[in-house]
Amino acid sequence: MTIRRAAAGVALSLGLALTGATAYAADPIKIGFFAPLTGNVANFGERFRESVQLYEDQVNAAGGIDGRKLEVVFEDDRNSPKEAASIAQKFANTPGLVAVIGSFSTTASLAAAPILTEAKIPQISPSSSHPDWPKFSPYTFRQNVRQDQLAPLHAEIVLDKLKGKRIAIPYFQDDWGLVTANTTKAAIEKRGGEVVLVEPIAPNSRDFRPLVSKIKSLNPDVIFLPVHYQEASAFVQQLRQAGVTTPIGAPDPLSNPKFLELAGKDAEGVLLYTMFFADNPKVKSYVDAYKAKYNRLPDQYSALAYDSVAVAVNGVKAMLKSGKPLTGENVRDAIATAPAYEGLTGVTKYDENREVEKKSTFIVIKSGAYVLY
């Protein structure tokens, strides 16, 4: 696949050389992109990259932005803060680069943020879920929703929809998992539910039998699972293998076709919500284009990345229309004050804290597919 991509790149540049680069009116508009493309969480970064690449191709095929070519600079941070900071410096030193998309984890995003803020370049992270992320500076934005706003939704899933009273919460040990588990626990207890277990799952671990035995002996009514799909699929398999039939509720990261594939029949009945539902007719053209290009279905992470770059480019477009000079600072203002934009994951309208509010759809896994609840 990669070799093909490299070959395509060579073919593309040859093609450009033949047709001449004069097709575009002025200098290209540059946007930086960084995410983990290799290493432990490369599967998420790869989703981001695919969507942003798709967007870039679509925009340029349609004649670019006001006749100017969109050029995305792709970089790999390996989920390392050190590499993220180096990449941010590289972007800050790239003339004409007016916005940055990235990264996957909050720590990588935050390592880049001080540098990009100083260079006055807006940064939109598709997925950083740390409560302090947008507060960092006027230049930090995100596309996902604040975790504490989602907590009442989580309580609704486990208490109302799955009718649980005693809840167990095994969570993924990163900033997202920790915040989700804590805010969800508070929301459940506020409504009179009981949380019998809150325990982290270490990244990349696959053996959950000790935890499963413990949960089995506690006998909760519902399990809430803020865990990424790779670990979550192993967890539900081992849970069902142990004969535990407790219903499972989960937040949005499990709305991923890969989860269905990995967990198989053990994923049946998991109730969750998502901001991006691939069967929604509104997103059909994106889903079809993505599938045609990459031969697999997009997930919520690809959709969030697509919306991130779309929001950034909308800011650029508004800038060009207003006639102000195209600088990172102006693009930031345009993004912050842009009118509501309806994307794949819902409406983006930044409030004064650069947060978004998006509506979620409840879905449930039935016969190996996501269906509306």
Add this chain to the structure above:
Amino acid sequence: MELFLSQILNGLAIGQVYALIALGFSLVFGVANIINFAQGALFMLGAFIAYSAIAWFGLPLIPAAIVSVVIVAILGLLLERIALRPLMGAPYIAPFLSTLAISTIIDQSAEIIWSPESQPFPASISSTTFFIGNAYITVTDLVIFGFGAAATIALTLFVSYTWTGRALRATAQDPAAAAQLGIRTDVMRQIAFGLAGALGALSGILVALYFQSVFPQMGIPFGLKGFAAALLGGLARIPGAVVGGLLLGIGETLASAYVGDSYRDAIAFSLLLLMLLVRPNGLLGGGKLNALGGSGAAAGAMPTTSLLASASSQLSATRAYYLPAWGFLVVGAAFALVPLLVSSTYVLQALIYGFIFALLAVSVSLVSGAAGILSIGHAAFFGVGAYAVAVLARPYGLSADVTLLAAVVLTALVALIAAIPLLKLSGHTAALGTLAIGQIGFLVFLNWVSVTRGPMGILNIPHPVLEVLGGLRFATTGQKYWLVLGLVVIAVVIAERYVSSPIGRTWRAIREDRLAAQASGLPVRRYILLAFAISGALAGLAGGLFAYVQQVVSPESFTVETSILILTMAVLGGLGNLSGAVLTGFALAILPEFLRGFEEWRMIIYGLLLLVALRVRPQGLLGAR
């Protein structure tokens, strides 16, 4: 009680998985005296090749498994031929690094071939589960157990009763004598690697069946556990690997059950450290490690005590190039001019990381290069320094003089305390001890949420202000460049003065022959503690500077991969050669930036460059001192 019994069953189930991986380590170690860090990568490849044979070519499970075992066994042979044979006679550490480089290459290639995603394993044995009350055991568990037992027995019979097996053991005991008696020791080594590859593939397939999925990053976590299990049971002992694996499995399962899943690995590695104190040779370990200069510290009756000993012949055969202490001042002064000539903050930032890692490499070089204790845990010390600065500078708003000093002193103390359990160990067991310390450090950063904020990290660390210089504030990248450069140069000069002094000579004496050093009346332990304290101070300074440069500190920066990277830097520079450590630390830290153009091939090229460097200069780039 029922819960306890079911947890014991769970422990046995995962323990047999560890045991299978441990067998591969033991075999190679027994014959070739090499800790094969690529074993985890071979294990992962075994799982993925079987996956491809089933998913892409439609083979049934058993033929797919055979194909995979054969291919990986051949890869094992190739590994020996390409990466290790050329390093015969080189210092012991060179083949170790070589296997590390190979493992980087294989891991990254797998991500390119199979994508970084997890894949569901397309075959399963049976989904039947037997329940005994609340405890349960699956058919898959029993099959793995059967295979593990069969592999162990077959291997034991093979090594004990066949001619090839005897020749293997003879090679393990004394390669020179075996060669004189007509045994082709190079062939024996190849056989050992081929067998280890086959075992690795077999365990990879069984693990894939067990967890019903394969993922390209599986080599490192399972490899580490297998390595730990092998050492726990006693390296180079076949039953030891099995006992070690089962014990590790039960121990960590009980930890997870009664303390919490987040403490699982912390407790597993703490137990390991304790075990090493009581029985440094492992539970079933015999005299094998002693013959290698394994355990028993200076009191043991062994010729040499460190696997880092450069062997005197190497020392006289190759020249070491190094700068005197004042040389670092000259180089530092030259680098100080760079911000006047280069305005790109990208370049300056890369150079800053280069300086910080140069200092880290020097820190490891003191312990590993000069005093001869292989440290695979320095990221913990690096992290202590970074967290010390982060905690003191953020909520308490202290100036950089205070925070950096605190980082230096605190890390020196932590290193000193960490060194105490290591004093009785040497050789591989000391290396395992440092690995355990590194893992414990990482897990403390991750789990001690009230101080380190765990996975949330500490954000918004303010710019450093030096009260000594009248409240001078270092806010821009250029200003931080000078701060880091200045402090790193001072620290390296002090370290170099130590290494060139009689203290440094004593360290090298301990590295080359701990027994002789002790016999000459040197207080060996005190010198080792001193090496750790100074090394810790330097790592703490590096960590503190890192926190200021980065402005955010989170556990991801202090993983075992970081430890291995720093060790690679220190060793590749040349044992005990601080100029070499500075050069390679600096070069390897900025090299990935130069390789950005290669995109996902970057780490493969990085691994290849390492291999070439080892091939050309196995004694280190600037030679051992």
